[in-house]
Amino acid sequence: MTTSPGGLPTASSGLAEHGHDPDAAGHFGRFGGRFMPEALIAAVDEVAAEYDKARHDPEFLAELDRLQRDYAGRPSPITDARRLSEHAGGARVLLKREDLNHTGSHKINNVLGQALLTQRMGKTRVIAETGAGQHGVATATAAALLGLECVVYMGEVDTERQALNVARMRLLGAEVVPVTTGSRTLKDALNEAYRDWVGTVGNTHYVLGTAAGPHPFPMMVRDFHRVIGLEARAQVLEQYGTLPDAILACVGGGSNAIGIFHPFLDDSSVRLVGCEAAGDGVETGRHAASITGGSVGALHGAFTYLLQDEDGQTIESHSISAGLDYPGVGPEHSFLRDIGRAEYIPVTDAEAMDAFRLLCRTEGIIPAIESAHAVAGAVRLGRELGPDATLLVNLSGRGDKDVDTAARWFDVVDPASLPTEEPASPDAAAGEREL
């Protein structure tokens, strides 16, 4: 295993191990596979073949490690959240600080890997879907770094609730395309990205942003994120002399969760707890908890749990968190749930926002609302397990992008100071200035 300056495993170690790979066609048990148009099979075959070469190529691995260290800032630290612990039954709560990565979330881990892969394939353009905008920002960032053209599809609803990230992507030189079809959120952004890719596959790589979609994405994206769990496992063992009793992570498509879970799969004493967005509550039907409140089917390339009606039409998801507002989930999570290795619990908007405030007030950390779902899960589990428990939380991102949403939720700003439809004093020249 390659190690970083602190003696921790590096990103490339995450690619080396084949222990829990799916079968050759991308199946994790009955889940996964490729439910997608024939026109794109050649493209995903190319990605799979290139990834298979890259994961064993010392040059690729060294470049990935270099970027992760010198550019993204890995390794990320572990923070002992002592004051938060008082609200979590006295349990020790350790935060894996993916919020401190460059661009502000775990998403950069996957994007650096896929951007390097894009170069290897000789492609010059990347496309991405984004919900919270964190994956879009990370992709725009890597595209700027490597000189790739970048187009990001984002549901119109999300461009509004994550306006800061839209601006960031544009500053980074990416084109942001608001998607106005369907529910105008993440699932529709995915549809648009696929439609783009079918027509542009000659020069374009689709940088899928989560551990979902057709093979090899669930496996490859997972591998790029395994560094989270590899580092955390070594850090917790070294600093606390024990494995955690449970690991908590929020689950949208499932990339940050699978990244931190995976290196612990064979540690049978460690509970793996995915926190799904329960929106207004799973019982209300307005939620995004695909495993807790869904059923199996095929969506966006994989056989997995999803939200669907009795005709197999996708049901629109609901969550205050744009990054979790997705009616499907990565196939490996469906598999882990079916074999009982991981458990998935619902966390409502209100619980997540309580945890959001709690983390702000007790630790001085403003988390992404996505990550606040995992914090809420830890508070709940800590109260159950008590002071002897050690909980490891994947703090997948920081909350700068969510300040506007949170300020409205907690009513902490003077409404008059919030932007309305019509800016009070539009700068007439602004629209004409070229970025």
Place this chain on the structure above:
Amino acid sequence: MTAGGANAPDRTGLGVLEDVFTTARAESRAALIAYLPAGYPTVAGSTGLLTQALDAGADLVEVGLPYSDPVLDGPVIQHAVDTALRGGVRVRDTLSVVETLAARGGRAVVMTYWNPVLRYGPEAFARDLASAGGLGVITPDLVPDEEHGWLAATTTHAIAPIFLVAPSSSEQRIATTAAATRGFLYTASTMGVTGARDAVSDTARALVERVRRHTDLPLGVGLGVRSGSQASEVASFADGVIVGSALVSAAEQGRAAVARLTSELAAGVRGNHTGR
């Protein structure tokens, strides 16, 4: 013809579908295949439009089963299926549209994304479509690699599983896809989503030539055809000309526009056809 003697034509879905292409071939032309979604603008309205297409010269219709996430469709078809879904169209409505068409002698296959079939149950879907008089199912996001029992179900009920090949398909994938397909092979003319295009790309002809080396199945070429002259061009090298978005656009203007365009296309497939 596989089943029955000379006086007992094969009336199964597979048999009737084969007739569509042998008849066209006997007339030295390509078959015209018209796509319209069930439930657009309403269930009754779609039945009327599809009937109009059959009466105006379509040899076969593809009844689209509206789906919430049509990743292979461009804006025109997206808009139509969205309208249909907002109107409350159900899977069983698609089956009843097929049944109505078949009852008056119309030949119909269903075009559907895979998840509605999965949810319905592939075996049950094949059974119910066959009993409605449907001839086969085109599945744009199912590749034979993931068919899990679908081939067996379609065989049991003697309807055609119709898969797609694309310009990006490898020789090996063309061979395996053709081997899994019955009725006709859907040959995508370009790399892209559905939508009318100004010109039929050269890739269509090149793909047809590649595919012919692997199979004797009739080849239906779709994606982008919108006019009689394009239909005639495609008919010069393909066995079937598939028209979707252009007809959906016509449908926005009503039955007369659908009839007009279908007649033009039907004339197109009869012109300039040089046969195999």
